[in-house]
Amino acid sequence: MAALHKRRQELGDRKSSPGRPSATSDRAAPADGSTLFLKLLAAGFYGVSSFFIVVVNKSVLTNYRFPSSTCVGIGQMLATIVVLRTGKLLGVISFPDLDLSTPRKMFPLPLLYVGNQISGLFGTQRLNLPMFTVLRRFSIFLTMVFEGILLKKTFSASVKMTVFTMIFGAFVAASADLAFDLEGYVFIMLNNALTAASGAYVKQKLDSKELGKYGLLYYNALIMIFPTLAYAYYSGDLQTALAYNGWSDQLFVVQFVLSCVMGFVLMYSIMLCTLHNSALTTSIVGCIKNILVTYIGMVFGGDYIFTWTNFIGLNISIAGSLVYSYITFTQERTKKE
Numbered sequence: 001m002a003a004l005h006k007r008r009q010e011l012g013d014r015k016s017s018p019g020r021p022s023a024t025s026d027r028a029a030p031a032d033g034s035t036l037f038l039k040l041l042a043a044g045f046y047g048v049s050s051f052f053i054v055v056v057n058k059s060v061l062t063n064y065r066f067p068s069s070t071c072v073g074i075g076q077m078l079a080t081i082v083v084l085r086t087g088k089l090l091g092v093i094s095f096p097d098l099d100l101s102t103p104r105k106m107f108p109l110p111l112l113y114v115g116n117q118i119s120g121l122f123g124t125q126r127l128n129l130p131m132f133t134v135l136r137r138f139s140i141f142l143t144m145v146f147e148g149i150l151l152k153k154t155f156s157a158s159v160k161m162t163v164f165t166m167i168f169g170a171f172v173a174a175s176a177d178l179a180f181d182l183e184g185y186v187f188i189m190l191n192n193a194l195t196a197a198s199g200a201y202v203k204q205k206l207d208s209k210e211l212g213k214y215g216l217l218y219y220n221a222l223i224m225i226f227p228t229l230a231y232a233y234y235s236g237d238l239q240t241a242l243a244y245n246g247w248s249d250q251l252f253v254v255q256f257v258l259s260c261v262m263g264f265v266l267m268y269s270i271m272l273c274t275l276h277n278s279a280l281t282t283s284i285v286g287c288i289k290n291i292l293v294t295y296i297g298m299v300f301g302g303d304y305i306f307t308w309t310n311f312i313g314l315n316i317s318i319a320g321s322l323v324y325s326y327i328t329f330t331q332e333r334t335k336k337e
Helices: 002-015 023-063 069-089 102-106 109-126 129-135 138-150 157-175 182-208 212-235 237-242 250-276 279-300 308-336
Strands: none
Touching: 023 069, 023 109, 023 250, 023 279, 069 109, 069 212, 069 237, 069 250, 102 109, 102 212, 109 129, 109 182, 109 212, 129 157, 129 182, 129 279, 129 308, 138 157, 138 182, 138 279, 157 308, 182 212, 182 250, 212 237, 212 250, 250 279, 279 308
C-alpha cells in the first residue's frame, strides 16, 4: 500500500511540473497585472495633477499678479478640509476621528506640509518655469538622502551618477540665468528639502497604517490652517489679498478656485503614488513632468530669458532625468523578477 501511495504522489508531482503552470500561478498573474496597473495609474495621476497645478499657480501668481501666495496656500488647505470632511459625512471615505494622539501620529508632517506648500508657491511666483523645474531636480538627490536615513534604502552607482548629471546641469543653467532671483532660489531649495523629507515621512506614516491616506491629508490641512491664517493676518497678507482688485474678473476667480482644488488633488495624488510605489518613484514622475513644463515655459511662460549656456544646462539636466528614470524603472523590474 505504501508503494502504491508513493507512485500516486510521483504522478501528481509530474502533473504539476514547471512545464504546466498550476491554477494558483494562473491566478497570481492577473493579480500582478492589476498591481502594475494601479502603480502606473497612481503615477500618471500624480504627473498630470502636478503639471496642471504648476501652470495654474503660475497664471494666478505671475500673470494676474495675485499678491499673496500664502493665501493661495490657505485656499488649498480649506479645499482639502471641505472635500474630505464632506466625503466622510456622505460615507464615501473614512478616516479616524480627531483625538489627543492625532498630533503625535502626524508629527512632523503638518510642519513639512505647510512649509512645502508655501515655499513652492513663493518659488513659483519668483522664478521662470524652466529654472523652477530644473532647480526642482535637487529634490531627487535629497529624497535619496532622506530615504537612506529614514527607510535604510541604498542606491546603485549608476543612479548616483545620473543624479549628479541632473544637478550639474542645474548649476550650468543657473550660472547663466539672466532672470536670477536670490529669494526665489532660496525658496525653491527650501521647497526641495521639505519635499524630500515629506515624501520619506509620508511613506513611513502610510506603512504604519495608523491614520490612512485620507486621515493624513485631512489632519495635515486641519492642524496647519489656523497657524497659517494667523500668520497671514498679522503679516498683512490676508488684508492685501482681500483688497486685490482682480476679484471682479471671473476668469481669475475660476483659476483661483481651480488652484485651491488642485492643491488638494495634488496632495492626494502624491499620497496615492507614494502608497502604490515609493517616495523615489514619486520624485521620478515629478521629474519627467518637469521636462514638459520646462519646454512649455520656454515658449509660453513669458518670463524666460534665453542664453545658450542656460539652455544647454537645462538640457543636460533633462537628459540626466530621462536616463535616471529609465535606470530606476529597470532596476525595480529586475528586483521583482
